[in-house]
Amino acid sequence: MNELLFLKQREPDWKRLTQLSDKADASVSQLKPEDLAEFVRLYRRACDDLALVRTESTNDDLATFLNALCARAYSMIYRTTHRPLGAVLIHAIALSASTVRRRIGAIALSAGVFLGSALFAYACLIYVPGSRDVLVPPEFEGLVEEWKQGEMQEQSGLDSVGASAFYASNNPTVSILASSIAAATFGVGTASILYSNGLMLGTLSHEMASVGKLGFLLLHVMPHGVTELSGIIVSGGAGFLMAWALIHPGRRRRADALREAGKDALVLLVTAVVLMFIAAPIEGFVSFNAAVPNEFRAVLIFGTAFGWGAFWMGFARDFDSREATESRLPTALR
Incomplete structure (x- = not known):
């Protein structure tokens, strides 16, 4: 040369x-x-x-x-x-919102199963009164009757802390189960969990409406329910995402399809668990505390519904296009 x-x-x-x-x-x-x-x-x-x-x-x-x-x-x-911890957290939150938007189909299916089963239970109790024996089993009867009384007790700060800790440790279990059993059951287990929880909500709603206290139920469930039910639905979306990869892998091997879907499913599952943790103190300090004014409950319900809607639809929109671009770059350049 x-x-x-x-x-x-x-x-x-x-x-x-x-x-x-x-x-x-x-x-x-x-x-x-x-x-x-x-x-x-x-x-x-x-x-x-x-x-x-x-x-x-x-x-x-x-x-x-x-x-x-x-x-x-x-x-x-x-x-x-x-990166600084703050930047890592912002990136994680942006990834969560972006993943929910990209996987909206699976999440919509989850919402359809959950809300559809609630409406189904409500309609059954209206048009088929005999179905009450099935939809309200004996172990559920006592809880329904307590709700029908339309009374809540004031809670001390210590009681609220204890309740919040209980909800934070117990409620995420539903989200984890809804997504973790999807691959093993081809999504049937996920659908079953969503269906049973929807039936409970629809049944309780009808029972409260029958005594003119549906508004009482909504005011005492939805302050935390907007966030908690969102968590259940998002976790169901994660489960259906894994199930679809197993049922319809396309030209890929099932293992490869599951591995690819698992990345987004894990993000959705973590998102769902975080939503459950956020809902826990609201449930412990606000929802079931008679000392909290109903006006505050109503503001909280609409505020969280609007806030979460705006977050899922609008937060870090630029992250969507950046993530699509980065997926075409070598890993180290992302």
Whole structure:
């Protein structure tokens, strides 16, 4: 090879790669998009140059220089960056909202099963009165009668703390079960959990409406229910996502389809569990506490419904397109 001509042609690119490496010394993210594209292109050319020098040249100094240049650029592209905790949390929240939007079909199916079963139970009790013996089993009768009395007791701060701790430790179990048994049951287990919980809600709603206290039920369930039921529905979506990958893997192996769906399913499951934890103190301090005014309950219901709706539909919209772009880049550049 003609080393002088080679050096004359390639040295400007090596100098430019060195400049970009200096600029990206702290983080590759400091480079503008056009600079990043140039950085990757020059890095690949430098790797080609290094391979050429090693095979067709005896210039050890040049090979050493190019090896150091490529190693430095490689370390900048593929090194692990440590982001502040706040940035990590914001990224996790953005990923949650983005995943819910992308997987809205599975979540809508979950909502359909849950709400559909609630409406089914309500309609059965209206048009088939004899179904009450099935929908209100003996072990459920006592709870229904307590609700029909339309009374709540005031709770002390200690009682509320204890109740919140109980709900926080108990309620996430439903979400975890709804999604974790999906693959083993082809989604039947997920649908069964959603169906049974929907039946309970529909049955209790009808029983309260029959004594003119449906409003009382809503005011004492929905303050935390908006968040908690959202968690149940999102976890059901995670379960259906896994079930669909198992039932319809397409051209992929089922194991590969499950692995791919599992990434989003895990995000949805964690989201559901977090929603359950958020709902727990609301349930413990507000929903079942007679000292809380109904006006505050109503404001909380509409406020959380509007807030969650705005969050799911609008938060970190730019993350959606960025995530789609990053999926086409090497992992280390994301």
